[in-house]
Amino acid sequence: MTPPAAGTSTLLRAEARILVRAEPGTVYDTVSDLPRSGEWSRECTGGRWVSGTPRTVGAVFRGENYRGADVVPWAPVVRGPWTTESEVVDAEPWRLFRWVVRDSAGRRQDSTWTYELEAAPAGCLLVHRYRLGRPTEGFTKIFGQLGEAGRARFTAAWNEKLADDVAASLSRIKRVIEDAAAGRGGAA
Template identity: 35%
Template sequence: METACDIVVEADPGRLWELVTDIEVPARFSPELRRVRWLDGATGPALGARFEGHNRSEVLGEWRTESHVVACEPPKVFAWATVDPDGRFGGDDVDPAQPMSTWYFELQPRDGGVLLRHGVRLGPARSGLTLAIESRPEKKDAIVRYRLAELRTGMEATLRGIKDLAEG
């Protein structure tokens, strides 16, 4: 399962790259991501760098993720795979090659700006979505639609926030 949102930002790609690779920026706008911090002494984006995220939703409550940077190609792609370090969702695999989700920003230069895409691919590891489907398997399609819409709402808010920062 996957979803993505786009926005055109009238800004220099270098400025936009600084914003999308600052892991604290999405926490300013996302309704779910509350706070983040780099791990292992990392101070910025690099392939293999790790960061911790703290999330909250009405349905799932609070949980922690660990993210591994899996793509860092300035100023084109920044992506990270999230794992469940606490086994909150019933999995015990914290291998970023088998993540709960993989998030990304893609930047494509356009006349006068940049097309910025923010997206997520869910799975293959267990997540809150897995728990929800297991508790109500007869509602699987509705649960998936709801979760993807919820993720799109958060991504759209994040994109609007980044656009405002970049153009402001």
Template identity: 35%
Template sequence: MTEAPIRTHEKSIMVDTTAPALYDLVSDVTRTGEWSPVCTACWWDDVSRAGQVGAWFTGRNQLPERTWETRSQVVVADRAREFAWLVGSGFVRWGFTFEPDGGTTRVTESWHFLPAGIAMFHERYGDTAEIEIDERIRLAHDGIPRTLEAIKRIAETS
């Protein structure tokens, strides 16, 4: 029997700026296209609720073979500590946490492929679900360090 793949991933990077400045940057989802290798644009579904717990936003994602949109809901909005959201009906949880260290901050990006997402992939893709799930895992492992490097570059040159 083979072991199930790890369906969660996180990575950290030190950034030469404050936790509030980093939080303000990444919680502005309209800027996501500046650092994400897959999500090219995001917009708040209701601008009056932007950045608040319960607020919904839409993201446009693009890979060479396809483009698609997802809706996400903010589940944590704790300035300078954590910003997180759920994709769809609880399919995936993405988030950032911030740990101040003097004048620098450790920012950690995390990704969790949740049971509802796994079930949805099995329903949608049937016999090829595990191949599709493996691809999402690969994209998270590839994308998170690239995202963090881009956020660091943007934050340290602003």
């Protein structure tokens, strides 16, 4: 998947990075195992591969998610359990794993999650990104319930939430991998 063209708008964006004391192959094997996401994600509680060869381009993952009432509590977002389907669009062991969220008809949306990995002297630099260009089906519904000021408030609050979520996921991934390497288990 190619990056967005210059001038393409971005509605939401979050990025965090962390040094993990493990080789990139170990880190890649962990983050590309999407059913394990419940060990580190604040919202994804797990899920399963529903088509394609797991962890390869074209594979589809159905994520099970949960969001509590305390998350941006004034916003008209899904609360409780819900599912998503995502399609792997890049899978380069030791380097890059990226997937996009699909709409209810199975089409790719402009909603992209990425892990980038780079060997470092003390292990692996892991970068986690999220980018939303055009609004997804869900965001279109949310924006339909908000006026212009409400949309701006929601976008700012959701960007802050995403930044916190991405950073928390990386901290938990680091703990899962480093605890496993030290023989301490590792569920977050």
